[in-house]
Amino acid sequence: MDFRSIVLVLVLCVVSTTVLVQTSAPGVACERKNATTCEECLQNVTCLWCITTKACVTYPTKTILPPHALCPLNDARWGLCWMNFQALIITLAVVGGILIIAFLVCLFCCCKCENFxxxxxxxxxxxxxNKLRTKQSERKIEMNMRHEEIRKKYGLSGPNPYSKFS
Known part of the structure; x- marks a missing residue:
């Protein structure tokens, strides 16, 4: 093994241990902040503050929403102490809905304008x-008039003697 591969293995070992420590530590860190305030608890992104129990718990990542047994949604705080989790979800849903509707309206308008x-x-x-057709028909009429003038000039304006054979 050369020096680069040894350094690479060492860096991978250090990174993997820090990842393992960071994934296991937040749960312990959240439970340690039970006797503190909401602001101190929510400094860690993985923590959830429950107002009724005044407990700082690790956010259950396996479920999308925290279960009611852990903390009711209107008493749960995550990210912001002044906004409950239920209001946060409703706000995000409304903003997302407005963005989707705005996108669809823009898409519809663009397609409508493109068709227009x-x-x-x-x-x-x-x-x-139409302009080309009218010009062509005018040229055809002028050409026929010139041909008629030439026929008159040379005395060929009478009936065509060869028309019997056609």
Whole structure:
């Protein structure tokens, strides 16, 4: 083994032990702050403060919401001492709903505007095609008039003698 691989193994060992210590320590740290205030308890992100029992407990990460037996939602504090967990959930749900509705409205408006733009471009193309058709028909009429003038000039304006054969 070379020096780099030894250093890599040592760094991995140090990182893994700090991760293990950090994952096991917050539970102990939360329970140690039971006799303190809400502010001191919530300094650690993994802690949950219950007002009725004045207990600092580790947030149950296996369940999304803390169970009622641990602490009722309206008495639980997480992150902020002045906002209960139930109000926090309702606020986040309302903000999330508003963001989703705003996204859908923007998406609908963009699609609507895009279709409006394509309708406008189709109408423009149709107008250009009509202009080209009218110019072409005018040119055709002018060409026929010139041909008639040439026929008159050379005395070929009468009935076509070859029309019997066609």
């Amino acid at each position: 733009g394509s309708n406008r471009s189709e109408a423009k193309m149709e107008r250009q095609a």
